[in-house]
Amino acid sequence: MAYANMMRSGLTASKSLTTPFCAGTGVQQLRRRPLTSRAYSRRQFAAMAQATYDIWVKGSPEKNELGDCPFSHRMMMTMEEKGISYHKNLLDEQKMPDWIKDVCDGQKQIPFMKENDSGKWLYDSDKMVPYLEDKYPDKKKLGKPDECPQVGQELFPTKFVEFLTSKPGEDEDKKKKALIAELQSVNDHLEKSGKPYFGGDDVCATDLSMAPKIKHIKIGADEVKGWQVPSDLKALHAWMGRMSERDSWKKTYYTEQYVRDGWNLKVKKLSEES
Incomplete structure (x- = not known):
C-alpha cells in the first residue's frame, strides 16, 4: 500500500488527503564515519550493479538516513525475509522529483521500485508484495496478503488516526475504545492460534504488514495522546517483541524519535486544516 491509496480508503473526510503521510522531521543517526560524496557515489553504483531491485523509500539522501514510512518498512522487511537483493534509494517526501509520476501512473508516492533485469x-x-511472491516461488514463502490471516483491517490508519x-x-x-477494540482483535487472533506469528511458526505477509503499523501506533499514540497500548494485550506485545528481534527488522530499523516527530507534524497539519 502507498500513502495515496491508504488515505483514500481510510480518511476520506480529511483534507489531509493532499499531505504526505510519512512526513516527519526526525532522522536516524547512523553510527559511522560520513562518506565523502565521491566515495558514497562509488558505493552506490557498486550496490546498484549487484541488486535485483532498486527501491525508493522515505529518508534523507543528504544524510543517508532511513525514514519512518511504514509501507517502505514493510517492503524492505519482505525483501529481507525472502532474501531478495535490493538497493535502497532515499527520498525526502517534501522534495520528491516530478519523474516519479512517470513511473507511478501519475502519482508521487513511496515506496516504489524498479526490477533491474526487466x-x-x-x-x-x-x-x-504479491508480485514478489509470484516472481520468486523458490524463495521463502510468505504468502500473498489475501492468503494470510485478515486481522486489524480498520486499525491503521483509520482507527489510529481518528483517535x-x-x-x-x-x-x-x-475513538480510543474503537482503537482498543481493533487491537484486541489482533491480540485475540494471536492468543487463540497459540503460535508465535500470524503465519504460524514463522512470519507471513500479515506479520510484515502489521509490525510497522503497530510500531507507529505504540510510539505515535504515546507521543500525541500520552496513551499506551494496554499491557493486558500480552499476546500482541509478545509478538511485537519477537518481530523486533528478527534480522529483517534490525536491518530496516529507524528511530522512535523519527516516528514521534512525524506524527506530531501530521497531527498539527490535520488540526490546521480542520
Whole structure:
C-alpha cells in the first residue's frame, strides 16, 4: 500500500488527503564515519550493479538516513525475509522529483521500485508484495496478503488516526475504545492460534504488514495522546517483541524519535486544516 491509496480508503473526510503521510522531521543517526560524496557515489553504483531491485523509500539522501514510512518498512522487511537483493534509494517526501509520476501512473508516492533485469517499475506495497511472491516461488514463502490471516483491517490508519485527531471528552473516549477494540482483535487472533506469528511458526505477509503499523501506533499514540497500548494485550506485545528481534527488522530499523516527530507534524497539519 502507498500513502495515496491508504488515505483514500481510510480518511476520506480529511483534507489531509493532499499531505504526505510519512512526513516527519526526525532522522536516524547512523553510527559511522560520513562518506565523502565521491566515495558514497562509488558505493552506490557498486550496490546498484549487484541488486535485483532498486527501491525508493522515505529518508534523507543528504544524510543517508532511513525514514519512518511504514509501507517502505514493510517492503524492505519482505525483501529481507525472502532474501531478495535490493538497493535502497532515499527520498525526502517534501522534495520528491516530478519523474516519479512517470513511473507511478501519475502519482508521487513511496515506496516504489524498479526490477533491474526487466526494467519494470512497480509501486504500491499492496501490489508489490504479491508480485514478489509470484516472481520468486523458490524463495521463502510468505504468502500473498489475501492468503494470510485478515486481522486489524480498520486499525491503521483509520482507527489510529481518528483517535490521534479526536477532541478531549466523549469523542476521544469513543475513538480510543474503537482503537482498543481493533487491537484486541489482533491480540485475540494471536492468543487463540497459540503460535508465535500470524503465519504460524514463522512470519507471513500479515506479520510484515502489521509490525510497522503497530510500531507507529505504540510510539505515535504515546507521543500525541500520552496513551499506551494496554499491557493486558500480552499476546500482541509478545509478538511485537519477537518481530523486533528478527534480522529483517534490525536491518530496516529507524528511530522512535523519527516516528514521534512525524506524527506530531501530521497531527498539527490535520488540526490546521480542520
